[in-house]
Amino acid sequence: MKIPAAKTKNAADLPDKPVWAVVGPEDMTRHQVVEAITARFLDPSFADFDLDTVDASALDANRLLGAWRTLPLGSPRRVVIARNLEDAQAGEIGKLAEGIKQGSQKGCLILDSASETGREMNALVKAADAAGVVVNCQSPKPDDARVFLTETATAKGVKYEAAAAAELVRRIGPDLWMLSTETEKLANHVWPETVIRKADVERLSPASPEDRIFAMIDAVCEGRQGAADSMLRDVFLAGDDIRGTAHRTLAVLARHFRLLWQARVLRDSGFTFRNPVDIPADAADLMLDSPNLPDVLKRQTFLAGKYRSQSERFSIARLARAFEVLAETDLALKGRAASVGDPQADMEMCLWRLGALARTAKRPGG
Numbered sequence: 149m150k151i152p153a154a155k156t157k158n159a160a161d162l163p164d165k166p167v168w169a170v171v172g173p174e175d176m177t178r179h180q181v182v183e184a185i186t187a188r189f190l191d192p193s194f195a196d197f198d199l200d201t202v203d204a205s206a207l208d209a210n211r212l213l214g215a216w217r218t219l220p221l222g223s224p225r226r227v228v229i230a231r232n233l234e235d236a237q238a239g240e241i242g243k244l245a246e247g248i249k250q251g252s253q254k255g256c257l258i259l260d261s262a263s264e265t266g267r268e269m270n271a272l273v274k275a276a277d278a279a280g281v282v283v284n285c286q287s288p289k290p291d292d293a294r295v296f297l298t299e300t301a302t303a304k305g306v307k308y309e310a311a312a313a314a315e316l317v318r319r320i321g322p323d324l325w326m327l328s329t330e331t332e333k334l335a336n337h338v339w340p341e342t343v344i345r346k347a348d349v350e351r352l353s354p355a356s357p358e359d360r361i362f363a364m365i366d367a368v369c370e371g372r373q374g375a376a377d378s379m380l381r382d383v384f385l386a387g388d389d390i391r392g393t394a395h396r397t398l399a400v401l402a403r404h405f406r407l408l409w410q411a412r413v414l415r416d417s418g419f420t421f422r423n424p425v426d427i428p429a430d431a432a433d434l435m436l437d438s439p440n441l442p443d444v445l446k447r448q449t450f451l452a453g454k455y456r457s458q459s460e461r462f463s464i465a466r467l468a469r470a471f472e473v474l475a476e477t478d479l480a481l482k483g484r485a486a487s488v489g490d491p492q493a494d495m496e497m498c499l500w501r502l503g504a505l506a507r508t509a510k511r512p513g514g
Contacts, residue, residue, distance in 0.1 A: 149163070149165070149277065149280065149281045149282070150277065150281070150282045150283075150284065151281060151282075151283055152283070152284065153172075153174075153177050153180075153181055153283055153284065153285050156180075156181045156184045156185070156283060157180075157184065158184075159184045159185070159187040159188040160188070162184065162185060162188045162281075163281060164224075164225075165256075165279075165280035165281050166216075166225070166251065166252045166253075166255055166256060166257065166279060166280055167248055167256075167257045167259070167275075167276045167279040167280030167281070168185050168256065168257070168258045168259065168276070168280055168281050168282075168283065169259040169261070169264075169272070169273050169276035169277070169280070169281070169282045169283070170182055170185070170258060170259065170260050170261070170283045170285060171259075171261045171262075171263070171264045171273060171282065171283070171284060171285065172262070172264075172283075172284050172285030172286045172287075173262050173263070173285070173286065173287050174285045174286060174287050174288065174322075174323075174324060175262070175323075175324075175325055176323075176324035176325045176328070177285040177288075177324065178260055178262070178285045181283050181285060182229060182258055182260055185227075185256065185258055186199070186227050186229070186258070188224075188256075189223060189224050189225035189227050189256040190223045190224075190225075190227045190256075191222050191223040191224070193222065194220070194221050194222035194223050197220075197221040197222070198220040198221055198222065198223040198225075198226045198227060199226075199227050199228075199229075200212075200215045200226075200227070200228045200229070201228075201229045201231065202228070202229070202230050202231070203231050203232055204230065204231065204232040204233050204234070204235040204236035205232070205235060205236075207230065207233070207236045207237070207240045207241075207244075208240065209240045209241075209243035209244040209247060210243065210247075212228060212230060212244065212257075213243075213244070213247040213248075213250075215228045215255075216228045216252050216255040216256075216257045217252045217253075217255055218255070219253075219254050220254055220255075225254055225255055225256040226254060226255045226256065227255075227256045227258065228255060228256070228257050228258070229258045229260060230244070230257070230258070230259050230260060231260045232260065232261070232262070233259055233260060233261035233269070233272070234261045234262050234263040234269070238266070238267075238268045239268075241268040241269060241271075241272050242268045242271065242272075244259075244272055245268065245271040245272040245274075245275045246275075248272070248275040248276060248279050249275055249278075249279065251279065257280075259272065259273075259276055287322045287323075288322045288324065289322065290317050290322065292322070293317045293321075293322040293324070293327060294313045294314065294317055296324055296327060297313045297316065297317070297327055297331060298313065300327065300328050300331045301331055301335065301344065304331060304332060304335045305335070305342060306331075306334075306335045306338065306342045306343065306344055307342065307343055307344070308343075308344045309343060309344065309345050309346060311345075311346040312344050312345050312346040312348065312349050315346050315349045315350065315353075316330060316334075316349045316353055318356060319349070319353050319354065319355060319356045319359070320353065320354075320356075321356070330349075330352075330353050331344075333352060333353075334348055334349065334352060334353070337352055357383065357386055357387070357396075358400070360379060360382055360383050360386065361383055361396075361397055361400045361401075362400070362404075363379055364376050364379035364380055364383060364397075364499075365400065365401055365404045366454065366458075367379060368401075368499055368502050368503050368506065369404075369408065369458040369461065369462075369502075369506055370457075370458065370461075370506065371461070371503060371506040371507040373499075373500065373503040373507065376499050376503060377496065377499065377500075380397070380492075380495060380496060380499055383397055384492050384495075390490065390491050390492055391481070391491045393491070393492075394481055394491035394492065394494065394495050395481060395491075397495055398474065398477055398478060398481065398495065398498070401474065401498070401502075402474050402478075403439055405467065405470050405471065405474065406436060406439055407439055407441050407444060407455065408455065408458055408459060408462060408467065409464075409467045409471075410434075410435055410436060410440075410441035411441055411455040411456070411458070411459040412459045412462055412463070412464055412467060413431050413434050413435075413464075414427065414428065414431050414441070415456070415459050415460075416431075416464070417430055417431035419431065421445075421452040421453070421455065421456040422452075424442055424445035424446045424449060424452065425442070425446070427442055441455065461505075461506045462505065462506070466505050469505060470502055470505055473498055473501045473502055473505075474498070474502075477494055477495065477497070477498040480494045481494055
């Protein structure tokens with residue numbers, strides 16, 4: 149039996165089932181669902197006797213199943229919670245899946261996992277589906293996150309401007325814990341006012357990983373090497389995986405230089421960047437399909453000044469050298485060329501070499 153997370157808000161309406169699998173990447177939603185299920189079956193007066201919580205790092209399937217089959221002292225069901233199952237050993241998860249099939253008369257087993265990938269986890273979720281209920285807690289879509297922001301802000305006695313809510317979701321992403329924390333911080337900041345504006349979000353909320361990378365790229369292309377190096381370190385500190393962060397950063401960097409190459413071609417053809425649709429005829433056919441600079445400028449006209457000024461520093465020859473640096477860094481990250489140390493060191497060297505091209509230009513245009 150599968151039900152959406154939204155259907156679990158009222159604990160009294162939850163079906164009387166012995167097994168609940170609460171799975172999905174949205175931590176706050178999983179936490180709320182587990183709390184609702186616990187409230188449905190546990191008498192708070194007997195919480196010391198009828199509640200067991202086990203983390204996956206110490207998971208013993210046989211002991212967990214034994215607790216699940218133990219009769220409650222005073223609650224409708226004995227609640228046993230297995231948290232963070234995505235980190236459990238595969239063998240223990242397999243034992244748990246087999247044990248669920250044998251059932252429990254008065255137990256409520258709550259399986260909490262951020263992921264259901266892998267053969268053993270798939271089998272466990274399938275067993276839970278057959279014996280009880282599976283609640284899927286997927287990350288909310290941007291529109292859902294904005295609705296959550298509105299509800300959270302109302303509960304705190306404030307409200308978001310539409311642009312402020314959109315900007316916060318863009319910066320934070322659909323992480324409900326973070327959105328809730330940021331709303332509380334912003335509400336305290338604007339007090340005694342009751343409206344959170346976009347400027348408040350821009351001043352207090354952390355920039356998105358993409359914003360950090362874009363700011364770093366601008367520093368490189370403007371010859372501000374110290375700032376670029378510092379921003380790159382921040383990018384890696386904010387990332388979860390050093391290799392993934394390096395590849396993602398390089399991809400955004402390469403995209404920027406493809407746009408910058410188009411800007412230089414347009415500049416050399418007499419384009420003034422004042423009107424994005426006024427592309428010289430002899431340059432239009434040289435534009436890339438993706439990313440396409442004229443399309444970018446039509447959507448974000450405020451970027452015209454940046455591409456105009458940065459293209460002054462890079463001649464076509466310098467841009468050709470920049471692409472060589474990017475290609476060599478890509479090969480190093482993939483293990484197909486010599487590395488200077490690790491993925492972060494490779495990216496630091498890449499930025500230094502690109503920055504040198506920007507800094508050594510004798511005059512605008514190279």
